[in-house]
Amino acid sequence: MGIVQSLDDDLLLPFPSFEEWPRHSHRHVRDCQPNIFGNATHETFPAHSSLHTTATSTTRYFVTKVVDSLENVKNGYGHYTVINNPLRTFSVVEPGGSNGCMEPRRRTVTQTSQTRTCHVALNAGFFDTRTGACLGNVVTDGQRVQDSGGIQNANFGIRKDGTIVVGYLSEQDVLREDNPFVQLVSGVIWLVRNATVYVNESRTTECADIQETGTLDRFVNVVSARTAVGHDEEGRVVLVHIEGQTGDRGVNLWEFADYLLSLGLVNAVNLDGGGSATMVINGTVVNYPSDRCADDRAFRCARAVSTILCVHDPDDVTSDCRVVSSYTCLNVTILGVILSWILQ
Amino acid sequence: MGIVQSLDDDLLLPFPSFEEWPRHSHRHVRDCQPNIFGNATHETFPAHSSLHTTATSTTRYFVTKVVDSLENVKNGYGHYTVINNPLRTFSVVEPGGSNGCMEPRRRTVTQTSQTRTCHVALNAGFFDTRTGACLGNVVTDGQRVQDSGGIQNANFGIRKDGTIVVGYLSEQDVLREDNPFVQLVSGVIWLVRNATVYVNESRTTECADIQETGTLDRFVNVVSARTAVGHDEEGRVVLVHIEGQTGDRGVNLWEFADYLLSLGLVNAVNLDGGGSATMVINGTVVNYPSDRCADDRAFRCARAVSTILCVHDPDDVTSDCRVVSSYTCLNVTILGVILSWILQ
Numbered sequence: 001m002g003i004v005q006s007l008d009d010d011l012l013l014p015f016p017s018f019e020e021w022p023r024h025s026h027r028h029v030r031d032c033q034p035n036i037f038g039n040a041t042h043e044t045f046p047a048h049s050s051l052h053t054t055a056t057s058t059t060r061y062f063v064t065k066v067v068d069s070l071e072n073v074k075n076g077y078g079h080y081t082v083i084n085n086p087l088r089t090f091s092v093v094e095p096g097g098s099n100g101c102m103e104p105r106r107r108t109v110t111q112t113s114q115t116r117t118c119h120v121a122l123n124a125g126f127f128d129t130r131t132g133a134c135l136g137n138v139v140t141d142g143q144r145v146q147d148s149g150g151i152q153n154a155n156f157g158i159r160k161d162g163t164i165v166v167g168y169l170s171e172q173d174v175l176r177e178d179n180p181f182v183q184l185v186s187g188v189i190w191l192v193r194n195a196t197v198y199v200n201e202s203r204t205t206e207c208a209d210i211q212e213t214g215t216l217d218r219f220v221n222v223v224s225a226r227t228a229v230g231h232d233e234e235g236r237v238v239l240v241h242i243e244g245q246t247g248d249r250g251v252n253l254w255e256f257a258d259y260l261l262s263l264g265l266v267n268a269v270n271l272d273g274g275g276s277a278t279m280v281i282n283g284t285v286v287n288y289p290s291d292r293c294a295d296d297r298a299f300r301c302a303r304a305v306s307t308i309l310c311v312h313d314p315d316d317v318t319s320d321c322r323v324v325s326s327y328t329c330l331n332v333t334i335l336g337v338i339l340s341w342i343l344q
Numbered sequence: 345m346g347i348v349q350s351l352d353d354d355l356l357l358p359f360p361s362f363e364e365w366p367r368h369s370h371r372h373v374r375d376c377q378p379n380i381f382g383n384a385t386h387e388t389f390p391a392h393s394s395l396h397t398t399a400t401s402t403t404r405y406f407v408t409k410v411v412d413s414l415e416n417v418k419n420g421y422g423h424y425t426v427i428n429n430p431l432r433t434f435s436v437v438e439p440g441g442s443n444g445c446m447e448p449r450r451r452t453v454t455q456t457s458q459t460r461t462c463h464v465a466l467n468a469g470f471f472d473t474r475t476g477a478c479l480g481n482v483v484t485d486g487q488r489v490q491d492s493g494g495i496q497n498a499n500f501g502i503r504k505d506g507t508i509v510v511g512y513l514s515e516q517d518v519l520r521e522d523n524p525f526v527q528l529v530s531g532v533i534w535l536v537r538n539a540t541v542y543v544n545e546s547r548t549t550e551c552a553d554i555q556e557t558g559t560l561d562r563f564v565n566v567v568s569a570r571t572a573v574g575h576d577e578e579g580r581v582v583l584v585h586i587e588g589q590t591g592d593r594g595v596n597l598w599e600f601a602d603y604l605l606s607l608g609l610v611n612a613v614n615l616d617g618g619g620s621a622t623m624v625i626n627g628t629v630v631n632y633p634s635d636r637c638a639d640d641r642a643f644r645c646a647r648a649v650s651t652i653l654c655v656h657d658p659d660d661v662t663s664d665c666r667v668v669s670s671y672t673c674l675n676v677t678i679l680g681v682i683l684s685w686i687l688q
C-alpha cells in the first residue's frame with residue numbers, strides 16, 4: 001500500500017510559534033531562561049536489566065473510564081507498553097533513520113520503525129511543522145544529534161551507566177562526557193515525578209513568560225491525543241498513548257498524568273500529541289490517527305513526524321559494553337583477539 | 345508474546361440460547377422455519393475482477409460522528425477495508441485453519457490469520473460460546489464445511505462463477521452443485537440490501553417467533569462493537585468494524601447500517617460482534633477488543649473466536665479455474681500436459 005498523506009490538521013502546539021522554540025545552538029529564543037551550567041531538576045533511576053525476562057516488551061490494549069473535572073465520564077482508548085531490559089531494547093530513532101534530524105526529514109512512525117525493525121514504535125519529539133526540524137535534545141544509540149541549549153523542557157533519557165534520567169537538564173548535563181546519554185528525547189511537561197502528578201510545577205518551570213503562559217496553559221488543559229514515556233518502579237521503560245482529537249476527544253494533561261499514575265509509572269514526560277500521536281506494532285498502525293487524510297477527509301491518516309521511540313530485539317551484548325561490566329567486556333574483546341589469531 | 349486469554353465477558357448473543365441455534369443437520373431447532381427446497385430472498389452481484397488494480401486491498405481508519413435516535417452525537421471508531429479481485433484474494437477461514445469447525449476449535453483472529461497469511465483479517469461467523477461449534481453456513485475455498493439446514497439468517501458468499509450472493513438461502517441454494525459456493529459465511533441480520541437499510545425486514549425474517557423476538561430486538565437495538573461484510577457497486581468485497589461495548593459504547597444495527605450506506609455499500613450482512621469483534625492487519629490487532637483480559641481486567645484482550653474473513657495474496661489463477669473461463673483453463677491444463685511431456 002502507498003503512504004497516503006495526512007492533512008496535518010490536528011495540530012497541538014505547546015508554544016505560539018515554533019520558530020521561537022529551542023533548537024540546537026539557538027538559545028534565548030524564548031523568555032524562558034536556558035540553563036547552561038547549573039544543576040537542573042531531574043530524577044535518576046536504575047534501568048531494569050534482569051536477564052530472566054523472556055519478552056522484549058508487552059503491549060496491553062485499554063479502554064478505560066476517565067472522569068473529567070466536571071465529573072463527566074468519558075472513554076480513554078489507548079495502549080500501554082512495558083519494556084524489559086531497555087538498555088538493550090529501547091532506542092530513540094531519528095525520522096527515517098540516521099541523519100533524519102540533520103536533513104531534516106519527516107516520516108511516518110511506520111516508515112521510521114522499519115529502519116530499526118521496531119516491534120513497537122511511538123512518535124516522540126516535537127518538531128517544527130513547517131520545516132520538519134527536530135526540536136529539543138536528541139541522542140540516539142549513543143550518538144548526540146542535537147542539544148536544546150539548556151532550554152527547560154521535560155526530558156527522558158538513559159545514560160551509558162544504565163541510569164534513567166527524567167526531568168530538566170542544563171546544557172552541561174546533556175553534554176557530560178564521563179557518563180554520556182545513550183538515548184535522549186525532549187517532551188513538553190513533566191507529567192509524573194516520583195509517583196506524584198507534577199503538571200503544575202512543570203507548567204511554571206517550562207515557560208515562565210506571562211505572554212506565553214496562556215498558550216502553554218491551553219496545551220495542558222485541552223483534551224487531545226497524548227503520548228508519554230516514563231518508567232515504572234522496576235526501572236522498566238513504559239510507553240503510553242491515549243486516543244483523542246484536540247478540543248473534542250481524549251484527555252488533558254492532568255487526566256493523562258492521573259492515568260499514568262494508576263498504571264504504576266514513577267516518572268513520565270509528555271511527548272508530541274494531537275495528530276502526531278501514532279502507535280505502531282510490527283509495522284502496523286494500531287491507534288486511530290486524528291489527522292484527516294489528504295486524499296479523503298472521511299478517513300484518518302498517520303502524520304509524517306519527527307523522532308520515534310523504538311522497541312527492538314536486544315542489541316548484542318558483546319558488540320558494545322553498555323550492559324556488561326568493563327571487565328567482562330575486556331574479556332570478550334581479548335577472547336575475540338585470541339580467536340582471530342587462532343583462525344588466521 | 346504469549347496469548348493472553350479474554351474473559352469472554354462482552355457477550356452479544358442474537359438468540360437466547362446458543363444450543364437452540366441452527367447447526368449442520370440440526371433442523372427445526374427454533375420456531376423460525378428452515379427453508380429446505382424453496383427460493384429464499386437474496387441478491388446477486390458480479391464480483392470485481394479487474395486485473396488493472398495493483399493493491400490487494402486498502403484499509404482506511406475512521407473516527408466519525410454518529411447521531412443516535414435521541415440526537416446525541418457519539419464517536420464511531422473503526423476500520424473499512426475494500427478488497428479488489430475478491431475471487432482470488434478473499435477467503436472464509438475456519439478457526440485455526442482446516443477442520444477448525446469439525447474439532448471444533450476456537451482461536452484468536454491473529455492465530456487463524458497466520459494459517460492463511462492474511463494481510464487483513466476480521467472475525468466472522470457466530471459460534472456456540474460453550475462448545476466452540478461453528479454456527480450457520482461455512483464454505484471455505486471451495487470446501488463445504490457445514491450448512492445450516494436452510495435456517496433463515498443473513499449470508500454472504502461467492503459462487504464459483506464469480507457471483508457474490510447476499511441474503512437468505514434455502515438448503516437447496518447452499519447445496520447447489522452446478523455453481524457451488526466457493527466462500528460462504530452466515531451472519532445475523534441483513535443490514536443493507538440494494539443500497540437501502542434492510543434491518544426491519546430482516547429482523548422479521550430471521551426470527552418470527554414472538555418469544556424470541558425480544559432477544560433479537562435487543563441484539564438489533566443495543567449499542568456494541570459490530571462487524572460486517574458486504575460489497576460496493578464495483579463488486580469489491582468490503583469489511584467494516586466499529587468499536588464498542590455492549591450497552592455502553594458503539595452502535596446499534598440501525599446506526600451501523602446507516603454508516604455502511606454512507607461508505608457506499610450496496611449489500612451487507614452483520615457478523616459476530618461484541619467481544620468477538622477483532623480486526624487484524626498483518627498479524628497485529630488494530631482495534632480495541634471489548635473483552636477484558638483473564639490475567640488483568642484493567643486491559644482488553646482479543647477473544648478466541650470461530651471463522652474469520654481473510655484478505656491474502658492473489659491465489660494463482662492457473663491453479664484453479666475460478667477466475668478464468670473454462671476454455672482458458674483447459675488451454676492452461678493442456679499446456680501443462682504438453683510441458684510435462686517435453687520435460688520428461
